[in-house]
Amino acid sequence: xxxxxxxxxxxxxxxxxxxxxxxxxxxxxxxxxxxxxxxxxxxxxxxxxxxxxxxxxxxxxxxxxxxxxxxxxxxxxxxxxxxxxxxxxxxxxxxxxxxxxxxxxxxxxxxxxxxxxxxxxxxxxxxxxxxxxxxxxxxxxxxxxxxxxxxxxxxxxxxxxxxxxxxxxxxxxxxxxxxxxxxxxxxxxxxxxxxxxxxxxxxxxxxxxxxxxxxxxxxxxxxxxxxxxxxxxxxxxxxxxxxxxxxx
Amino acid sequence: xxxxxxxxxxxxxxxxxxxxxxxxxxxxxxxxxxxxxxxxxxxxxxxxxxxxxxxxxxxxxxxxxxxxxxxxxxxxxxxxxxxxxxxxxxxxxxxxxxxxxxxxxxxxxxxxxxxxxxxxxxxxxxxxxxxxxxxxxxxxxxxxxxxxxxxxxxxxxxxxxxxxxxxxxxxxxxxxxxxxxxxxxxxxxxxxxxxxxxxxxxxxxxxxxxxxxxxxxxxxxxxxxxxxxxxxxxxxxxxxxxxxxxxxxxxxxxxxxxxxxxxxxxxxxxxxxxxxxxxxxxxxxxxxxxxxxxxxxxxxxxxxxxx
Amino acid sequence: xxxxxxxxxxxxxxxxxxxxxxxxxxxxxxxxxxxxxxxxxxxxxxxxxxxxxxxxxxxxxxxxxxxxxxxxxxxxxxxxxxxxxxxxxxxxxxxxxxxxxxxxxxxxxxxxxxxxxxxxxxxxxxxxxxxxxxxxxxxxxxxxxxxxxxxxxxxxxxxxxxxxxxxxxxxxxxxxxxxxxxxxxxxxxxxxxxxxxxxxxxxxxxxxxxxxxxxxxxxxxxxxxxxxxxxxxxxxxxxxxxxxxxxxxxxxxxxxxxxxxxxxxxxxxxxxxxxxxxxxxxxxxxxxxxxxxxxxxxxxxxxxxxxxxxxxxxxxxxxxxxxxxxxxxxxxxxxxxxxxxxxxxxxxxxxxxxxxxxxxxxxxxxxxx
Numbered sequence: 001x002x003x004x005x006x007x008x009x010x011x012x013x014x015x016x017x018x019x020x021x022x023x024x025x026x027x028x029x030x031x032x033x034x035x036x037x038x039x040x041x042x043x044x045x046x047x048x049x050x051x052x053x054x055x056x057x058x059x060x061x062x063x064x065x066x067x068x069x070x071x072x073x074x075x076x077x078x079x080x081x082x083x084x085x086x087x088x089x090x091x092x093x094x095x096x097x098x099x100x101x102x103x104x105x106x107x108x109x110x111x112x113x114x115x116x117x118x119x120x121x122x123x124x125x126x127x128x129x130x131x132x133x134x135x136x137x138x139x140x141x142x143x144x145x146x147x148x149x150x151x152x153x154x155x156x157x158x159x160x161x162x163x164x165x166x167x168x169x170x171x172x173x174x175x176x177x178x179x180x181x182x183x184x185x186x187x188x189x190x191x192x193x194x195x196x197x198x199x200x201x202x203x204x205x206x207x208x209x210x211x212x213x214x215x216x217x218x219x220x221x222x223x224x225x226x227x228x229x230x231x232x233x234x235x236x237x238x239x240x241x242x243x244x245x246x247x248x
Numbered sequence: 249x250x251x252x253x254x255x256x257x258x259x260x261x262x263x264x265x266x267x268x269x270x271x272x273x274x275x276x277x278x279x280x281x282x283x284x285x286x287x288x289x290x291x292x293x294x295x296x297x298x299x300x301x302x303x304x305x306x307x308x309x310x311x312x313x314x315x316x317x318x319x320x321x322x323x324x325x326x327x328x329x330x331x332x333x334x335x336x337x338x339x340x341x342x343x344x345x346x347x348x349x350x351x352x353x354x355x356x357x358x359x360x361x362x363x364x365x366x367x368x369x370x371x372x373x374x375x376x377x378x379x380x381x382x383x384x385x386x387x388x389x390x391x392x393x394x395x396x397x398x399x400x401x402x403x404x405x406x407x408x409x410x411x412x413x414x415x416x417x418x419x420x421x422x423x424x425x426x427x428x429x430x431x432x433x434x435x436x437x438x439x440x441x442x443x444x445x446x447x448x449x450x451x452x453x454x455x456x457x458x459x460x461x462x463x464x465x466x467x468x469x470x471x472x473x474x475x476x477x478x479x480x481x482x483x484x485x486x487x488x489x490x491x492x493x494x495x496x497x498x499x500x501x502x503x504x505x506x507x508x509x510x511x512x513x514x515x516x517x518x519x520x521x522x523x524x525x526x527x528x529x530x531x532x533x534x535x536x537x538x539x540x541x542x543x544x545x546x547x548x549x550x551x552x553x554x555x
Numbered sequence: 556x557x558x559x560x561x562x563x564x565x566x567x568x569x570x571x572x573x574x575x576x577x578x579x580x581x582x583x584x585x586x587x588x589x590x591x592x593x594x595x596x597x598x599x600x601x602x603x604x605x606x607x608x609x610x611x612x613x614x615x616x617x618x619x620x621x622x623x624x625x626x627x628x629x630x631x632x633x634x635x636x637x638x639x640x641x642x643x644x645x646x647x648x649x650x651x652x653x654x655x656x657x658x659x660x661x662x663x664x665x666x667x668x669x670x671x672x673x674x675x676x677x678x679x680x681x682x683x684x685x686x687x688x689x690x691x692x693x694x695x696x697x698x699x700x701x702x703x704x705x706x707x708x709x710x711x712x713x714x715x716x717x718x719x720x721x722x723x724x725x726x727x728x729x730x731x732x733x734x735x736x737x738x739x740x741x742x743x744x745x746x747x748x749x750x751x752x753x754x755x756x757x758x759x760x761x762x763x764x765x766x767x768x769x770x771x772x773x774x775x776x777x778x779x780x781x782x783x784x785x786x787x788x789x790x791x792x793x794x795x796x797x798x799x800x801x802x803x804x805x806x807x808x809x810x811x812x813x814x815x816x817x818x819x820x821x822x823x824x825x826x827x828x829x830x831x832x833x834x835x836x837x838x839x840x841x842x843x844x845x846x847x848x849x850x851x852x853x854x855x856x857x858x859x860x861x862x863x864x865x866x867x868x869x870x871x872x873x874x875x876x877x878x879x880x881x882x883x884x885x886x887x888x889x890x891x892x893x894x895x896x897x898x899x900x901x902x903x904x905x906x907x908x909x910x911x912x913x914x915x916x917x918x919x920x921x922x923x924x
Contacts, residue, residue, distance in 0.1 A: 041412035042383045141287050168286035168409070168438045170453060171545045175499045182483035182500070196412050199441060202502025221503045222478075233502075234441065237413045298765045300923045319921070324767045334759040338572040339565065350561035351766045377572075393762075 142173025384415030805891025
C-alpha cells in the first residue's frame with residue numbers, strides 16, 4: 001500500500017437526471033492495493049456514482065478513469081478489468097458450486113483448461129472440495145459470500161467492487177471474509193467497498209462519505225473518528241448527515 | 249407473569265432445523281433483543297410468536313395465551329412489523345395508516361396519542377405514496393401502522409436492516425419512548441452494536457440461543473484479557489498472530505485487530521516484541537473491554553468445540 | 556362491515572393507482588371484439604361466383620345481369636356440371652355457385668314459381684352467409700320488380716341455400732359468446748390469482764394474517780372489485796356486439812346475467828385456488844394462462860370445433876367450465892333458448908362452481924404454511 005499508483009481517478013464527476021443532480025462534482029483518487037470504502041445514506045448518490053465508474057452510466061460532466069481507462073470511451077475495457085460482487089445477487093442459487101464458477105469464468109473468456117485449474121484451486125482454498133457439486137442454495141450464507149468474492153476475482157481483475165459484502169453475516173464468517181479481502185489487497189488488488197453498514201466501513205483503509213451527491217469527508221477511519229471526536233464511524237456518519245439536515 | 253414464555257420451542261422445515269429447543273421469558277415493559285446473523289432463526293421464531301407458523305415441538309405463551317390455540321385472541325392484540333416493511337407502496341401514507349387501523353377495527357383518532365410522536369414526523373407527507381418515501385420514513389410509517397391498534401406487545405423483525413445510520417438511531421429513540429409508555433417490545437437485529445440499546449438480549453446463532461442476559465452481564469462473561477492492536481500492516485499482523493503459538497483468537501476488528509492469548513499473564517510488551525520479530529514496527533497495543541461482538545464470537549467458537 | 560368496506564376501498568386504490576393496467580383490462584376486450592368482428596365481417600366486393608344455367612332463358616339472363624351489375628359479384632365462369640363445384644371451391648376461385656333449374660322462365664310463368672340453388676363455400680362461414688344473403692336479396696328485388704310490371708302478380712323465385720363443407724355454419728357470431736367467456740375467465744381467474752399472490756410476494760400477507768381479519772374476508776375483499784370489472788367488461792362486449800355488429804340476442808337477458816355470474820364464481824374459485832398454490836405473481840400468471848386460459852380457448856369450442864378433436868381431447872373438454880358456459884351463451888343469444896333447454900349445462904356449471912369454491916376455501920391458510 002506504500003504505493004502511489006492511482007487506479008481510479010475521479011475529477012469533478014457529475015451526473016444529472018433532469019434538474020436533479022444525483023452526483024455533484026465529486027473528486028477522489030483510489031490507489032493500488034487500497035481498500036476504499038464508499039459510504040452514504042440511501043439516495044445519497046452512491047449507486048449513481050458507481051454505475052458511472054463501472055461504465056454502466058455516462059457522466060453528465062467531469063473526468064474519470066478506472067484502471068487507466070476513460071469512463072466515457074472505454075467502458076468495455078473497464079468491464080474486463082474489474083470484478084463485481086453484491087450482497088443481493090452474486091451466485092445462481094439453483095446451480096452447483098462448480099457450475100457457478102465455470103459460468104463466471106466462461107463469461108470472462110477463460111479457456112476450459114484454465115477454468116478447471118482455477119476451480120480446483122479455489123475450492124481447495126475455501127475448503128469446499130467435497131461440496132463441488134452441491135447447489136449454492138444449500139450453503140450457509142457466509143460460505144456463499146466467501147465463494148462469491150473468490151468468483152468475482154477469478155479473472156484476475158485489478159479492481160473489485162463490493163456492494164455491502166458482509167451485511168447480515170455472522171461475526172466470525174465476516175472476519176474470514178475480511179481476511180480474504182486483506183489478502184487480495186496484499187496481492188495489489190484494489191478493493192472498492194460500497195456500504196451503508198458503518199461497522200463494515202471501519203475495515204477500510206480510507207473511506208469517503210457521500211451526503212446529497214457530494215463527498216463530505218474522505219480519510220482513514222481513525223482520522224475521521226478523531227476529527228469528529230467519535231468512537232465509531234456510525235457516530236461520524238450521523239454527525240455529517242445531521243449537519244447537512246440542519247443546513248438543508 | 250412474563251409477557252412471553254417460551255419452552256423448548258423447535259421448528260423444522262423438512263430436515264432442516266430452523267430453531268431448536270429455544271426457551272426464554274420476556275417480561276413486561278422490556279425491550280428484548282434477538283441478536284444474530286441472517287439465517288439464525290430470528291424470523292422463524294417471530295412468526296411462531298405471532299401465530300403465523302406452528303412449532304413442531306415445545307410451547308409458546310404470548311400475553312398468557314397459547315400461540316397455537318388462541319391465535320384469534322393474539323391476532324387482535326399483537327403489533328407485528330415483518331422484515332420487509334409491509335406497506336402498500338401505491339397507497340399514500342395516510343391511506344396505509346387508515347387501512348391498517350381499519351383491519352383491526354380501530355380508528356386513527358382513538359389511538360393517535362400513541363403514534364403522535366412518530367407519525368407527526370411523516371404527517372407533512374401524508375398524501376405522498378409510501379413508495380416515494382425514504383427508507384427512514386418508510387420505517388416510521390411501518391411502525392405507526394403496527395401501533396395504530398394499540399397492541400399489548402410489539403414484535404419487530406429486523407426493523408433497522410437496510411436503513412441508514414441516522415434513521416437507525418432515531419428508530420431506537422422511538423422504541424425507548426414506546427417502552428416508557430409501557431409497551432413490551434421484542435426486536436431482532438443483525439447489528440451487534442444495537443444490542444446495548446436493549447434491556448435484555450438473546451444472542452442467537454444457527455437456531456439456538458448462545459446466551460441470554462442484560463448486555464452488561466453478557467460482556468462481563470468474557471473472561472480473557474483482550475488486546476486491541478493497531479498497525480498499518482494489518483494483513484501481515486493477522487497472518488503472524490494466526491501462527492503465534494500462544495494465540496487464542498485473532499480477529500480483524502474495524503481498523504484494529506482484537507487478540508486474546510492462551511496465557512494469563514501476557515502483557516502489551518510481549519506482543520509488541522513478537523510483532524517486531526515479524527517485521528511490524530509501528531504497532532500500538534492496548535488492553536480493552538470486550539464488546540458484544542467479541543462475546544458473540546467467543547460463544548460461537550465455544551459452541552463449535554462442544555459439537 | 557366497515558372493515559370490509561375499507562378493505563375493498565384499499566383494493567380499489569390499488570386498481571386505480573395502476574391506471575395503465577386498468578386501461579389494458581378495460582380496453583383489451585373491446586379491441587378483441589373489433590379484431591374478431593372485423594376479421595369476420597368484411598364487406599362484399601366483387602366476390603367471384605360461378606353459374607350453372609340449365610335454362611338459359613331471358614329471366615335467368617336478367618338475374619345474372621342484375622347480380623353482376625350490383626358490383627358485389629363478378630362472374631368467374633359458367634360451370635358445366637355440379638361435379639366441378641367442389642373443385643372450384645377447393646381452389647378458392649369462386650365463393651358461390653348459382654344453379655338455375657331447367658325451364659326457369661317457363662315454370663315461373665306457368666306454375667308461378669321457380670327455384671334457384673345457391674351453393675356457398677362455408678369453410679369460411681362468414682363470407683358464405685354474406686354472399687348467399689346478398690344474392691338472395693338481389694333475387695328478391697328482381698322478383699318484386701317482375702311482379703309489379705308483369706301480368707301474373709304472384710310469381711315466386713325460391714332461392715335454396717346450401718352450405719358446402721360446413722352445413723351448420725359454425726363459428727359465425729360464435730365469437731361473441733366465446734369472447735365473453737374468455738374475458739370473464741381472464742379477468743376473474745387471472746387477476747384474482749395475481750392480486751392475491753402479490754400480497755404474498757410483498758410480504759403484506761403476513762401483516763394481514765396477523766390481524767383479526769379472516770382469510771376468507773381477505774380473499775373476498777380482494778376479489779370483489781375484479782368481479783365488478785369483469786362484469787362490466789362482458790356487458791360492454793355484449794352491448795358493442797349488438798349495436799355495431801348486429802349480432803342477434805334472442806333470449807332472456809336475465810338468464811344471461813345469472814349464468815354469467817355463475818361462470819364468474821367458477822372462474823374466481825379457480826383463481827383463488829391458483830393463488831393458494833402459487834407463491835409469486837409470475838407463477839400465478841403462468842398457471843392461469845397455461846392452465847385455464849389456453850384450455851378455455853382451445854377446448855371450449857370457441858375457435859376449433861370440439862367434435863373434430865381426438866376422443867381424449869373431447870373428454871378433456873368436458874372438464875372445461877368455459878365449454879358449458881359457451882353452450883349456454885350460444886343457446887341464449889343465438890337460439891333464444893330458455894332454462895328449460897339449458898338446465899343440464901347449468902347444473903354442470905353449478906357443480907363445478909361449488910366444487911372449486913369448496914376446494915379453494917378449504918385450501919385457504921390461516922397461517923403461512
